[in-house]
Amino acid sequence: MADVQIMNGNQLIAEAALLAGCRFYAGYPITPSSEIPELLARRMPEVGGIFMQLEDEIASIVAAAAASYAGYKSMTASSGPGISLKQEGLGMACMMELPLVIVDVMRGGPSTGLPTRASQSDYMQARWGTHGDHMIIAVAPGTLLECYTETIRAFNMAERYRTPVLILSDATLAHLSSGVTLPPPDTLEIVDRRQPAVEPENYRPYEISATNPVPPLPNRENFPRYRFHMTGLNKDATGFPTENATTVLADENRMINKIMDASADIESFEHYQLEDAQVAVIAYGSNANAARVAIKEARAQGLKVGMFRPITVWPFPFQQVMELGRKFKHIIVSEMNLGQMIHEVQRALQGRSELHSVLQAAGTPIRPQQILQKIREVSA
Amino acid sequence: MAFRCELRFAGVGGQGNILAGAIIAETAIIYEHRFATQVPTYTSQVRGGPTKADVIISDQSIEFPEATHLDFMLALDQRTYDMYKGDLKNHAVVLVDDNLVRVSAQERETWDIYGFPMIRTAKYDVGNVLTANILAVGMTVELTKVVDKEHVRKILHTRIRPALLEVNMKAFDLGLRAARSLQLQKVQQHAGTTTLLGHLVPAQDSSFVRDSAPPR
Numbered sequence: 001m002a003d004v005q006i007m008n009g010n011q012l013i014a015e016a017a018l019l020a021g022c023r024f025y026a027g028y029p030i031t032p033s034s035e036i037p038e039l040l041a042r043r044m045p046e047v048g049g050i051f052m053q054l055e056d057e058i059a060s061i062v063a064a065a066a067a068s069y070a071g072y073k074s075m076t077a078s079s080g081p082g083i084s085l086k087q088e089g090l091g092m093a094c095m096m097e098l099p100l101v102i103v104d105v106m107r108g109g110p111s112t113g114l115p116t117r118a119s120q121s122d123y124m125q126a127r128w129g130t131h132g133d134h135m136i137i138a139v140a141p142g143t144l145l146e147c148y149t150e151t152i153r154a155f156n157m158a159e160r161y162r163t164p165v166l167i168l169s170d171a172t173l174a175h176l177s178s179g180v181t182l183p184p185p186d187t188l189e190i191v192d193r194r195q196p197a198v199e200p201e202n203y204r205p206y207e208i209s210a211t212n213p214v215p216p217l218p219n220r221e222n223f224p225r226y227r228f229h230m231t232g233l234n235k236d237a238t239g240f241p242t243e244n245a246t247t248v249l250a251d252e253n254r255m256i257n258k259i260m261d262a263s264a265d266i267e268s269f270e271h272y273q274l275e276d277a278q279v280a281v282i283a284y285g286s287n288a289n290a291a292r293v294a295i296k297e298a299r300a301q302g303l304k305v306g307m308f309r310p311i312t313v314w315p316f317p318f319q320q321v322m323e324l325g326r327k328f329k330h331i332i333v334s335e336m337n338l339g340q341m342i343h344e345v346q347r348a349l350q351g352r353s354e355l356h357s358v359l360q361a362a363g364t365p366i367r368p369q370q371i372l373q374k375i376r377e378v379s380a
Numbered sequence: 381m382a383f384r385c386e387l388r389f390a391g392v393g394g395q396g397n398i399l400a401g402a403i404i405a406e407t408a409i410i411y412e413h414r415f416a417t418q419v420p421t422y423t424s425q426v427r428g429g430p431t432k433a434d435v436i437i438s439d440q441s442i443e444f445p446e447a448t449h450l451d452f453m454l455a456l457d458q459r460t461y462d463m464y465k466g467d468l469k470n471h472a473v474v475l476v477d478d479n480l481v482r483v484s485a486q487e488r489e490t491w492d493i494y495g496f497p498m499i500r501t502a503k504y505d506v507g508n509v510l511t512a513n514i515l516a517v518g519m520t521v522e523l524t525k526v527v528d529k530e531h532v533r534k535i536l537h538t539r540i541r542p543a544l545l546e547v548n549m550k551a552f553d554l555g556l557r558a559a560r561s562l563q564l565q566k567v568q569q570h571a572g573t574t575t576l577l578g579h580l581v582p583a584q585d586s587s588f589v590r591d592s593a594p595p596r
């Protein structure tokens with residue numbers, strides 16, 4: 001373990017962002033996400049990037065979106081109540097189709113809630129927090145290593161699909177310190193936004209090709225030569241507002257479909273001991289670790305249980321869960337909230353399986369024993 | 381048999397419990413090549429709220445980092461002790477600051493309890509109350525043997541600012557000696573050979589709390 005480093009989840013997200021090419025961070029500190037700006041305030045200038053602490057969460061997401069407009073790979077981070085404030089800027093970035101990574105280190109709520117405690121209660125906020133029809137990508141790392149690798153993947157997807165991507169972490173993962181062996185940088189794929197093939201005077205920021213629904217966007221080097229307009233209003237290919245119904249409808253559909261049609265690339269999940277299982281647990285994020293311990297214990301007691309763990313949590317892995325419904329009579333959903341992903345699971349199962357839950361929003365992590373108890377009840 | 385040890389460092393915010401846990405976990409990872417996790421929980425109060433750091437050390441990878449079957453707990457505060465003692469296994473080693481934490485007779489039956497005035501000793505005998513957590517680390521290492529004390533010394537060199545290193549090393553050494561004395565005292569009590577021991581410090585070795593010379 002020569003190259004082992006001791007880091008916590010927040011520090012790993014921050015270091016991964018730098019490796020992914022993030023050179024602009026704007027934020028307003030909030031527990032349990034504050035180690036991210038703490039580390040980036042020091043590291044960003046070392047790599048020639050820009051770190052800004054602004055007056056609030058709204059200003060910081062708008063600054064991060066603006067930096068992305070100017071060609072920077074850009075990030076902001078916050079937690080539940082701060083993400084509530086950022087929703088306006090998130091919607092703007094969706095409409096402008098700006099690559100942007102938003103870290104949400106989830107804590108209890110609503111409102112200021114439980115500032116230092118673990119939670120997964122922003123699952124629905126990540127999807128539907130901002131208004132209007134839109135699609136979002138959200139990933140939920142489950143381990144320290146995934147805090148690193150999923151952050152890189154988040155930047156790659158943001159760049160490839162010109163879209164905001166959320167990283168849903170939580171207080172347990174954020175503050176968990178352990179030894180981590182990071183993958184060598186040259187083994188990691190880094191994606192940069194596709195560059196315009198046309199001269200600046202012919203560039204239109206939302207003009208798509210027949211084969212790619214994602215329009216190119218100038219990077220830092222090209223941005224000074226390319227002058228273009230962006231707006232939160234519905235737009236046409238030029239980037240200027242339009243209310244033409246046909247154009248608006250086509251654009252709204254394209255923005256959703258550019259993500260939905262790429263699900264093979266975006267989707268990520270883990271099947272854990274599902275092969276011979278008779279009961280399936282669905283869990284994500286740090287809570288999946290409690291489920292994994294419970295499953296090991298259950299198997300030691302002769303109960304055949306497995307887990308489906310979504311890593312990309314939005315778009316919801318509808319097909320995958322639908323297939324679980326065909327195979328399993330009993331499905332247990334566990335999450336650190338009073339029931340959010342379970343609604344999506346229920347929709348995908350279409351009544352095929354009997355649905356059970358281990359839900360908790362008390363600020364304390366769900367313990368393996370609680371999930372084990374449910375497994376025993378269901379298996380009996 | 382796989383090695384696994386769960387430890388909890390509990391107290392109030394500002395006492396350095398999280399750092400104490402981090403030092404033990406880092407020692408295990410860096411110098412003993414074991415798997416270790418450290419996960420702190422604290423309240424939104426900057427100082428004075430119940431705080432704990434859970435440390436798990438194992439020779440297998442650790443999936444769930446919250447301790448649920450504690451082998452050891454340090455408690456520097458009564459409320460935190462009461463709040464977090466529920467996860468202790470029978471016969472677990474418990475180290476409390478006995479000026480601040482009262483334990484019941486029944487708890488003494490259930491757990492292997494050691495009391496020592498860590499905060500007072502850090503303040504008056506080490507000379508810096510902020511070293512109480514490092515004194516506690518010394519006692520933890522001696523009582524549990526979960527990591528090698530020489531490895532801890534190396535971590536202290538990397539973790540503590542040079543200006544404060546000497547005083548913290550003094551606290552660490554004093555912690556090691558205090559724990560050895562308490563263990564000796566227990567052995568003697570069980571053997572029925574001693575009576576009228578002083579305040580948790582055996583008369584034979586009571587000099588250490590006033591002795592600033594390096595141990596041994």
